[in-house]
Amino acid sequence: MTVDEAARVPVVIVGAGPVGVTAALLLARHGVRSVVLERHRDVYPLPRAVAGDDEIHRILQAAGVGEEFTAISRPAGGLRLLDARHRVMAEFRRSRQGRHGYPQSSMFDQPELEGLLRAELARRPGCELRGGVEVTGVGPDTAGPVRVTYRDDTGDHELWAEAVLGCDGAGSLTREAIGGLWEDLRFEERWTVIDAETTGPVRCWEGVDQVCDPERPGTFMRVNDTRYRWEFRLRDGRQTVRELIAPWLPPSYDGDFEVVRETQYTFRACVADRWRGGRVFLLGDAAHLTPPFVGQGLCSGLRDARNLTWKLARVLRQGADERLLDTYESERRPHARHVVRLAVVMGWAMTGGQDGAAATRRRVLAALCRVPGLTELAGRDLGRPLTAGPLVRRGLRRSLAGAMCPQPWVSVDGRRSRLDELLGDSFTILTGAEPSPALSALARGLGVRTVPVAGLGDGGTLAGWLRAGRADAVLLRPDRVVLDVVPTGGHDFTDTAAWAPLLHTTRGPQPPPRTVEQSLLRSTAP
Template identity: 35%
Template sequence: MTTIKEETPVDTFIPQQVDVLLVGLGPVGAAAANLLGRHGVRTLAIDKAKEIYTAPRAIVLDNEALRILQMAGLEDGAFATLAVPKVEMHSPLFGNYARAYTAGHVDCHPRLVTFFQPELERVLRERLARHACVDTALGVELTGFEEHAGGVRATLLLEDGRTQQVEARYLVGADGAHSRVRRLAGIAFDGKTFSQDWLVVDAVDVPVPIDHVEFICDPRRPSPHMAAPGNRQRWEFMLHPGETHEQMERPEQIRRLLAPWCDADRATIERTAVYRFHARIVDRFSAGRVFLAGDAAHITPPFVGQGLVAGLRDVANLCWKLAWVVQDRAAPAILDSYDAERRPHAKSIIQMALWMGRLVMPRNRLAAFGVHGLMALLQAIPFTRSYFQDLKFTPPNRFRRGLFRPGRGGSRLVRGAPLPQGLVRRSVDTPCVPSDDVFGQALALVGFGCDPALQLSPGLSAQWEAAGGRILHLRHRGQPGDVARSWEDMTDALVPDAAPVGWVAVLRPDRTVMHDGPLDQLDRLVSEALTLLGGPDPAARPAAARAEAGPQLAA
């Protein structure tokens, strides 16, 4: 097992056979490697670069992304973040014509934060040392692969010029916008490239601090501006035709650009880069035994800060399904749900970003007058004002079809959508912990104010255990119960806000509601959920495999 450190070279160990070959160790790939490691999947993660990419890239995460990083093993405070209280849209014609309030928490995480991407990547890579089933190899490049009945035979180019073949049951490409995995798999990547280039400037110790995000929507030069951890600030400036990268990155030009905000001589310019933004998505997220995630599958314009978030949603959705298949807990057919669930939502996020881009960078003053004037008018109407201020325009991460039982069970739970996260505790003498940490890396059969373990038939209980399931009893606050077998919801986020007392739900390891209904229909619900997984008969599985299936009752 090799630990990756940004400044330290690593020895290259290439196993000949793994369950998953993961190509790309950026933030999405590193998060995927940790998720696979937590599920106990034999994984080889490679990257052709030997060091973490330090140019300015992603800077914003939302509560969903933070929750996924929590699933990947990053506790609160594992990397520095700065909670953003508001996002403002400023027009030279109409002033602050729109704003969104982002203070507060959702699912035990801030609604919006900024962060420093190299630090996040370093932490994710260091955490891989905790997973003996994950091997990493830097300076190693995928040159080709062949798919066969049992898996994928990949050819790797090592740093010393040698080649080596690796047999993997599945191949995951998280290797960025220029993904070689995508090209070798023959997956189309269509979309739009913006004609404008943008200069990104990260500065440290800026003498005029801010605590929020602002979009200066001036058609002469749109300029997003935001605060970040470590006393950083970021600006993005749209380049005009004829302005070159070299001209715009000169210190004197950067000083001129920053002059409206601060004296750049009193700040330290940490990083600069020029990017051209894209809006693209593949026509399918998988081909046979090959899967794409992150920028390899979709590129989102940065105006809503959802690019990295979308990639994290990808791997949270995919990795547990790969784990369940390679560990014989589910049928390979469940992998088809990855494309069905993720591609529609990723496409809707791209469309939202394009819409936001039209607000940020109007083509001319006339367009700015029309668009910003309309937005200013809508801010005077309570309904439309709250629609923007409360971020109701963001497409919810709910699946229209996929690996869940269609329909509604009659509670506030939505099948195909995430279960909220709350704080729970064993008793008054024990600390509160986030409920996702209690659910762990398993399927979860959750009883809201009731204990499903007392009602589930013995045969189904054995099948549930074989499918990698566990059983949890959540008590509403103040409800008596066996503290050794149940958890008390201290925030009402689960009982009764999500589901009433006497209700049960089947949760996937990515916290998506697979099925739900009243306790008196428990056996039917569990049986139907197991049918969705399509796993083998537990009695036919080897004893060792059954033993590895995981606990059936939360400890």
């Protein structure tokens, strides 16, 4: 067993999938060094996740690959429900410009995304990826340093970390180490997934098709110019790929057609009963498994990373209260559970189920799809506000607390950028009114910027958002969630005493170098 002083690191991340690497990049933005341990030496080459929403695009922007992801992704038109004869029952349209500043839905190839993330990781001096290793142990899960053991070609090694992030998938060793168990949300189906390349005339539209046929439910989408995906629930007997995809190709098509991957998955709906043991945390599939019917599996994992990393950085680098880390599970677990349950409901509704009530459910679904406005309502994004808690003050009706701030393009001193690039990685007070003396004093005490929305050149987007939420000002967390609100006509936040102690730090921050956009805020700092 090899151990030396170099084996002591702030954070060890188990798993170098999109969630683990994104977590490392976000930690680096906050000045926290990490070591990522991964059993594969290179990016796993076969496609898996293919869909994401505008919120995860915003998270990838924070990780440093937002524009690169734009280049490899394709905006998707939304979701269509088809009957067994492939007639359109309903459409759920998605906008090309969501509230987070990106298309509401995008298609992409996961290996390409992972390549972008790993390339960015290699450019960050505070991040280290060790591939081709097998993690053999994590623990103990105490408040002190956590021991991580792993094996590579040279033998057995150990690291001691201030925190460990388990991003190691459904069969997570990290979850086992903290004694986490699955809460079964009662959905399990075997599906076959087919990824294919062809330049042939595939019948498709610019979104996802869901065939609501209990005999052979299926999902179909175009990923890019030549890549397509089909998913079918398995039945007794076996159909060939050509038999399964025949409805989408011309009869007797004999042109180019390459099956990139054909595999079987068991779709499950589960949430871990605990996401934290001391300084060991679960993220992504280690914490929750989501059926694919609302395209939120990867999205939920990236939300985990965004929620946890700024809190962990504040504790590790600034000595914030350890209780701040408790809010990770209390905020993310209810939201993840909601998404998983929604995926289960949508799955049963869209596939028709396998029991005697399937026909009834299909008739009810068809009737609901004809209700005016319902499809527009169902097409809204899934990033619903966080539930009330220590870092989400929900004292007022229609409060913005817990919601994410929209991200328009802004312009300061003639320079245009997205809002998040302007605000940087810290807390921010956005205000639509002249700050009161109490608010200015609080800003100075917390060491946060006060940014008037009137001077941002965003076409009134943020001012309108504040008015609709009946707020004169909001306190944004580093993940762009509204922590607290100054109500219209008010002078201060609604309940400072409830959250300020969690953010109190025992030492000054050591921020990473300021970007050009961040430096523009000097003129608006208190």
